[in-house]
Amino acid sequence: MRARRPTEDHPATRALFVGATMALIIASLVMPLAMVFAQALAQGVAVALRSVESRDALAAIRLTLVTAAIAVPLNMLFGIAASWAITKHDFRGKSVLLSLIDLPFSVSPVIAGLLYVLIFGMQGWLGPWLRDHDIKIIFALPGIVLATIFVTFPFVARELIPLMVDQGRQEEEAAISLGASGWQTFLRVTLPNIRWGLLYGVLLCNARAMGEFGAVSVVSGHIRGLTNTMPLAVEALYNDYEFVGAFAVAALLALLAIVTLGAKALLEWHYAGELAAAHRH
Amino acid sequence: MSLVIDSVRKRFSAYPALEGVSFTAPQGAFVALLGPSGSGKTTLLRILGGLEFPDDGSIRFADVNWLAVPTRERRAGFVFQHYALFRHMSVAQNIAFGLSIRPRRERPSRTEIERRVAELLALVRLDGLGRRYPSQLSGGQRQRVALARALAIEPRVLLLDEPFGALDAKVRKELRGWLRALHGRLGITSIFVTHDQDEAFALADLVAVMNKGRIEQYGSPAEVRNSPATPFVRDFLGMNASELPNPGIRPAQVRLDTVRNRNSSKEFGS
Numbered sequence A: 001m002r003a004r005r006p007t008e009d010h011p012a013t014r015a016l017f018v019g020a021t022m023a024l025i026i027a028s029l030v031m032p033l034a035m036v037f038a039q040a041l042a043q044g045v046a047v048a049l050r051s052v053e054s055r056d057a058l059a060a061i062r063l064t065l066v067t068a069a070i071a072v073p074l075n076m077l078f079g080i081a082a083s084w085a086i087t088k089h090d091f092r093g094k095s096v097l098l099s100l101i102d103l104p105f106s107v108s109p110v111i112a113g114l115l116y117v118l119i120f121g122m123q124g125w126l127g128p129w130l131r132d133h134d135i136k137i138i139f140a141l142p143g144i145v146l147a148t149i150f151v152t153f154p155f156v157a158r159e160l161i162p163l164m165v166d167q168g169r170q171e172e173e174a175a176i177s178l179g180a181s182g183w184q185t186f187l188r189v190t191l192p193n194i195r196w197g198l199l200y201g202v203l204l205c206n207a208r209a210m211g212e213f214g215a216v217s218v219v220s221g222h223i224r225g226l227t228n229t230m231p232l233a234v235e236a237l238y239n240d241y242e243f244v245g246a247f248a249v250a251a252l253l254a255l256l257a258i259v260t261l262g263a264k265a266l267l268e269w270h271y272a273g274e275l276a277a278a279h280r281h
Numbered sequence B: 001m002s003l004v005i006d007s008v009r010k011r012f013s014a015y016p017a018l019e020g021v022s023f024t025a026p027q028g029a030f031v032a033l034l035g036p037s038g039s040g041k042t043t044l045l046r047i048l049g050g051l052e053f054p055d056d057g058s059i060r061f062a063d064v065n066w067l068a069v070p071t072r073e074r075r076a077g078f079v080f081q082h083y084a085l086f087r088h089m090s091v092a093q094n095i096a097f098g099l100s101i102r103p104r105r106e107r108p109s110r111t112e113i114e115r116r117v118a119e120l121l122a123l124v125r126l127d128g129l130g131r132r133y134p135s136q137l138s139g140g141q142r143q144r145v146a147l148a149r150a151l152a153i154e155p156r157v158l159l160l161d162e163p164f165g166a167l168d169a170k171v172r173k174e175l176r177g178w179l180r181a182l183h184g185r186l187g188i189t190s191i192f193v194t195h196d197q198d199e200a201f202a203l204a205d206l207v208a209v210m211n212k213g214r215i216e217q218y219g220s221p222a223e224v225r226n227s228p229a230t231p232f233v234r235d236f237l238g239m240n241a242s243e244l245p246n247p248g249i250r251p252a253q254v255r256l257d258t259v260r261n262r263n264s265s266k267e268f269g270s
Helices: A011-040 A045-052 A055-088 A094-106 A109-120 A127-132 A141-152 A154-167 A170-177 A182-211 A214-220 A230-239 A243-270 A272-280 B041-049 B091-100 B110-123 B139-152 B169-186 B197-203 B221-226 B231-238 B262-267
Strands: B003-011 B016-025 B030-034 B056-061 B076-079 B157-161 B189-194 B206-211 B214-219
Touching: A011 A243, A045 A055, A045 A243, A055 A094, A055 A141, A055 A154, A055 A182, A055 A230, A055 A243, A094 A141, A094 A154, A109 A141, A109 A214, A141 A182, A141 A214, A154 A182, A170 A182, A170 B076, A182 A243, A214 A230, A230 A243, B003 B041, B016 B041, B016 B056, B016 B206, B016 B214, B030 B041, B030 B197, B041 B076, B041 B157, B041 B189, B076 B139, B091 B110, B091 B139, B110 B139, B139 B157, B139 B169, B169 B197, B189 B197, B197 B221, B206 B221, B206 B231, B214 B221, B214 B231, B221 B231
Parallel strands: B030 B189, B030 B206, B076 B157, B157 B189
Antiparallel strands: B003 B016, B003 B056, B206 B214
């Protein structure tokens, strides 16, 4: 038997901790996920597929994808701009901006949704003006996108800020002293240095954007086939005792999340060498 | 084509960095800014390179108002203390950077850039290492890549911040002689910052001894060594390098990070 290193814990201790963690993960993550798929396929693949192909379900899928397609790129741009401003420049109110970025993490999504209703809703501040100009925000796509943006606000910036703080400003200074413009410096030095963190942040942001329930629920109005996103459709179907349909849409939503995670893992694995090189510097 | 620095002042919010610095670096001279940490020498170098802007004073180069020239048009070859190589680019790409970003009509052709890179690699004695990445090089090799990168833009002045600061004693001695010879060959007006008097005296034609944002004495190594102009210079030269306060950390590099979150960067496979 191999001798135990002095810093190593007793094998029983190790087994206990690993076992407890695994048990927790299986009980709280793997089993429910498996249940979702099992329930979705309880009456066969054909039934599950048919319920996903229903008009309302398809509309919900489309709405979710459109919302993510608008919210994620916007938050990516915002995240890059904010972390660039915070890490490469000094200005007044920097710490305030930092706390504001974190706000969506600490505020309940439902409150965020309500705030938008108070501002843009019929009885809200801008309600009469919006009505006069025939602009619909609440109970329509713009409101859903706004709520999603609010909730997924911090993901990209939070991923990039520590990375960019770590990297400092020297490479940018070098680029400028070598004759690069600000834009060239950003495209050829800053962006390549943060690309992995950026990708990771965008994937997380996307997963959350597709899965958000609370804030979207408040502003959407739950109009079937019109303003129900996938998570809202799941709830609606479930409340109607359409369990197969609910679980089928839920399974599809889970599948999207799994694909996102899979893409991240694949990229990490594929570019492991480059990642390590970038971090070793 | 001399570099004339006149009454340059710079204040950072917490402390004054430069309190009226004046000296002239003649064309082709190798000038050392020598002093303890916090004496303002790096700040002065960064001002010359366009990385900081002085509050007051003037700098003329070849009778041009140097401070009115934007950083990216100065063609000041800046070699950073920690090299600041582009970590995602190969050595060859690093060296080619200053040429490859030029607007199309000023940019040399691809083959011309390749030729220049090969030439510079040979000059800094790194032939054949063009495809490596900075993380695969030793400290001394990185230093020479940083120098080659700065030389690629055919700089009008060469600015070196503690060029040997991060290297061990043996490599430092080797590179010192090599850099001196290279400077003689290229004839570019060069200014370097150091806290090590041996290095300053061995390399420079002219030494500016700095203390608390002022120049205490400016002259040839022999003058400074033989007749220190002020008590500070005498004391400073009397000290061995090992007795100096730790030169590795300077106020500008100390950051108190509240935003740093090690976990999140580690999650992403560090």
